[in-house]
Every structure is written in structure tokens, then in C-alpha cells.
Amino acid sequence: MADADYVREYFSGQAAGWVTKAYEEPAEYPVGVQRVRLALQSVVERAGRSCELIDLGCGGGELCIDAARIGMSATGLDIAEGMIAEAGKKREQLTPELRERLSFVVGNVLETGLGDETFDAATAIGVVEYLPEDSAFLAETQRLLRPGGTLVISCRNRLFNMASLNAYTQEEIEDGNAARLLSEMLPLQSERLPENVLRNFVASLETALPRLSQAIAADEAMAPGGPPQEKPVGPFAQPRRQHTPEQLADAAGRAGFSDPTFVAAHPHPLPPSIEKQYPHFYNQLARLFEAFERQPQSLLWSSTFIAVFTKPG
Secondary structure, three states, X not given: XXXXXXXXXXXXXXXXXXXXXXXXXXXXXXXXXXXXHHHHHHHHHHHOOOOEEEEEOXXXXXXXXXXXXXXXXXXXXXXXXXXXXXXXXXXXXXXHHHHHXXXXXXXXXXXXXXXXXXXXXXXXXXXXXXXXXXXXXXXXXXXXXXXXXXXXXXXXXXXXXXXXXXXXXXXXXXXXXXXXXXXXXXXXXXXXXXXXHHHHHHHHHHHHHHHHHHHHHHHHOOOOOOOOOOOOOHHHHOOOOOEOHHHHHHHHHHOOOEEEEEEEEEEOOOOHHHHHHOHHHHHHHHHHHHHHOOOHHXXXXXXXXXXXXXXXX
């Protein structure tokens, strides 16, 4: 868990570069784009297109801007002044109609200072992994949402530790957690894949073969070992918090939320170690596996998941 002051300073100082890496870097999987898409799809499914939304930990404002474009009124809140500044710059480039539906404020997701039952939907993408625990955050979202409101959270998927075959796997085994994680995983793999999902995947794969070949060529042209990896510093050098779907559902249930559903994000079709050698190829292939993102099995090979809950009316 990262200290709140450090998080604010880090993301303020790295705002432009972080947004580029999360949404635009070609050698990286576009997890930022996928999470925004899945989060907004989930909001529309439960709250509709004309709802009032708050994005907690809004970063550079991408989710709020996309929400406004489809008809929502959106407020973005972030502890990092630099991120809010980036979001504000993007807002100024939009039409007056869109600007009218958008606002960005600096604030703490645990104590927003906003009014009770103000919003129809709340999103938190890549936020809870930086918090010390879940209850205070869930209580604040419960307070902000109107009865019947929708909560969408993205989490680092702890189930993936057992599939990644790396240091995380070894740690789970040594700590005695492997059996418990496997007990949550095994029912997922027994679900039957819909035939149309497989057919769509094969069709996409056939179309993507030229791009995959080009990606291999791009990787072969790089220096051995792939692009340089940034080493995390300060509190970010420590592992960020992870959840399994069941763990998050239990915490949300204790906070009064109901009707949990889960969607997988950031698929890993091959062992993550291969990504370091062939990042362009690996992430082009991973994008094809988005075809399975709404299937339970996808939680087995995805490092992130989107959880959706409802505040009872």
C-alpha cells in the first residue's frame, strides 16, 4: 500500500508520462483503454446513458470524457493535482456542450467532501490497490451513491498469481494460499464457452495474422531483452494489493452492496515472461483474447478484473 502523500506527488509529477504509457504506448497492452471501455459498458448496463457519474481516482480524465461523450454528466476526482491539471487541459479542448457535463476536482477518495446520494454511478479504476484496506473506501462510495446506484471497481486479480508461474506463484505456495486460490479457480474452468465466442475469436485471429507477423519483426529489431523496464521506487517498489473476485464481493457485501458481476481485463495468453522478449507480439495477441473477457474462464488468465455492484434501492 502506498502512502497517500507519495501517491499524490508521484502521479502529479508523472501525470503526462503515466497517461501516455497507460493509453498510448504501442509496446504495452492498452489496459487503460480496456478498463475504461468495460467500466462504461457496465455503467450503461445498470444505470443508463444519462446518469450522473463520479470517477474516483480519475487520473487524466479519460473515463469521464468518454462518459460525457455518450451522454453522462461526469465528475472526476483525484488526489494528484497534476492529474487534475491534465484532465482540465483535455476538457478545454472539448465542445461547450461536453464541457458543461464535465468537472474535475482534487480530493481524497476516502473523504471526498461531496454530498450524500449525489451520483447514480461511481467508478474506481486502478484505485483500491493503493489503499490500505477496502472498508473506508466502500463506505464512502455507499454514501455518494443514490439508492439503486452502480459501483464499478477494477482490481489486480490475485487468481492470476497461480497462472503466471512466477515469483507471485511461488509466494502464494510458500504462504499456504495455493489451495484456497485454486478452490476459487476450479469452478471457473468448468464453464462451457459459447460457440459464437470461439468462432469470433478464430475470425479475429485469421484477420490479425499479418499484424502478428509485423509485431514479431518489431520485437526482433529491438535490443535483446526488450525495451528498458522502469523500476518502481518508494512505496511502489512494494507489491500493490490484490483481490480475488470472491474477496472483493465479500468486502462489498459487508458494505451493503449486492448483485456482483465480474469481467476480466488484461489477458495473458502466454506466460508473462515471454512478454519481456516479444512485447509487441505478446500484446497484439493479448488483444485478441478480449473476445473472452466476459467469460468466467477469462478470469484465470487475466491480471485484472472489473467488478460491478449495486447499492440496493
